[in-house]
Amino acid sequence: MSVAGRVKPWIAALQPYVPGKPIEELERELGLTDVVKLASNENPLGPSPKALAAVRAALGGVHRYPDGACFRLRDKLSRRLDVAPGQLVFGCGADEILELVAKAFLGPGDECVFAWPSFAMYPIVTRGMGATPVAVPLDAQLVHDLDAIAQAIGAHTRVVIVCNPNNPTGTSVGAEAFERFATALPEDLVLVIDEAYVDFARRPDFPDALAWVRRRPGTLVMRTFSKSVGLAGLRVGYGIADPELAGFLERARHPFNVNLLAEVAAAAALDDHEHLERTRRLNAEGIELLTRELGALGIEVWPSEANFVLARPGPGAYERLLREGVIVRPLAGFGLPEHVRISIGLPDENERLVKALRRMIEEDAR
Numbered sequence: 001m002s003v004a005g006r007v008k009p010w011i012a013a014l015q016p017y018v019p020g021k022p023i024e025e026l027e028r029e030l031g032l033t034d035v036v037k038l039a040s041n042e043n044p045l046g047p048s049p050k051a052l053a054a055v056r057a058a059l060g061g062v063h064r065y066p067d068g069a070c071f072r073l074r075d076k077l078s079r080r081l082d083v084a085p086g087q088l089v090f091g092c093g094a095d096e097i098l099e100l101v102a103k104a105f106l107g108p109g110d111e112c113v114f115a116w117p118s119f120a121m122y123p124i125v126t127r128g129m130g131a132t133p134v135a136v137p138l139d140a141q142l143v144h145d146l147d148a149i150a151q152a153i154g155a156h157t158r159v160v161i162v163c164n165p166n167n168p169t170g171t172s173v174g175a176e177a178f179e180r181f182a183t184a185l186p187e188d189l190v191l192v193i194d195e196a197y198v199d200f201a202r203r204p205d206f207p208d209a210l211a212w213v214r215r216r217p218g219t220l221v222m223r224t225f226s227k228s229v230g231l232a233g234l235r236v237g238y239g240i241a242d243p244e245l246a247g248f249l250e251r252a253r254h255p256f257n258v259n260l261l262a263e264v265a266a267a268a269a270l271d272d273h274e275h276l277e278r279t280r281r282l283n284a285e286g287i288e289l290l291t292r293e294l295g296a297l298g299i300e301v302w303p304s305e306a307n308f309v310l311a312r313p314g315p316g317a318y319e320r321l322l323r324e325g326v327i328v329r330p331l332a333g334f335g336l337p338e339h340v341r342i343s344i345g346l347p348d349e350n351e352r353l354v355k356a357l358r359r360m361i362e363e364d365a366r
């Protein structure tokens with residue numbers, strides 16, 4: 001018998017995560033040099049200059065192991081968020097925080113409940129532990145149906161995840177609906193609030209997830225330096241929880257899961273308020289532009305609290321945009337073959353996308 005007869009069946013059955021198409025790959029395929037990537041919700045302004053300077057200064061020290069406790073980053077962030085240092089858990093991206101939750105709370109027979117379409121890693125980390133994902137459809141407006149999620153929770157549910165704002169729709173739930181939902185949850189359930197896009201949320205009634213960490217033991221808020229802060233390539237994210245839950249996740253992690261450059265960059269970026277403010281402003285302007293321009297083309301666009309918009313340009317749009325040198329995110333894998341997710345880019349990148357879509361529509365009219 002080969003190892004194929006011994007591999008855990010849930011691992012053999014996994015469908016790996018499909019990342020956004022890299023710029024270099026499409027440029028090679030098309031022979032282009034000016035491909036625009038609006039596919040992975042990266043920061044179009046690039047990383048914070050303060051983070052870059054910190055990385056340069058730290059490069060000579062990479063022969064040493066990093067600080068496994070992330071002392072500096074932990075200290076700074078705990079002050080910033082007004083939580084105890086022991087309430088923070090750092091990871092190789094927020095993706096790893098998800099995996100730590102799965103490792104600590106999910107196994108064969110257990111269920112993890114989340115909305116769908118939502119972040120593609122939820123079913124992957126759940127299945128990776130041999131547990132069962134329970135995907136609850138979004139409502140007609142493509143917003144989390146919190147009542148349906150509550151109903152889907154059963155005796156085997158160990159983890160429930162609310163992605164707010166939601167990826168790939170940009171939609172969000174407000175404080176009142178969230179309060180009703182969180183108050184009624186069983187106490188022995190881990191509630192994960194994935195706030196990867198919280199820095200972009202603008203609605204005044206956006207839920208205060210950190211307040212829920214204080215109010216409800218067993219609540220974990222997940223955030224990342226990959227999106228608003230522009231450090232996706234360095235891989236650093238974190239969770240905020242009560243000390244008991246944080247302690248379990250700490251036990252589950254590798255000792256040096258955040259690399260040295262990632263830690264110094266993240267710590268330095270925390271001081272770069274200007275970069276974050278520019279990022280937010282550019283994003284708000286980009287959402288406004290795409291909503292207006294795509295609307296004028298007759299393309300449906302959903303309201304977004306994130307750094308991307310969900311749009312419905314019709315079937316085949318992803319492939320046709322690729323031929324125009326614009327990479328967006330196809331959503332056929334989520335059962336939305338007519339929709340794409342478009343990350344907000346620099347003004348000229350957004351314009352490139354609008355022009356490409358306009359050409360597409362003109363072509364169809366001919």
Ligand SMILES: *Cc1c(COP(=O)(O)O)cnc(C)c1O
Binds near residue numbers: 119
């Ligand atoms: C991008 C993203 C993450 C994780 O990002 P990392 O790069 O692993 O920190 C988590 N949740 C959602 C919803 C995301 O979009």
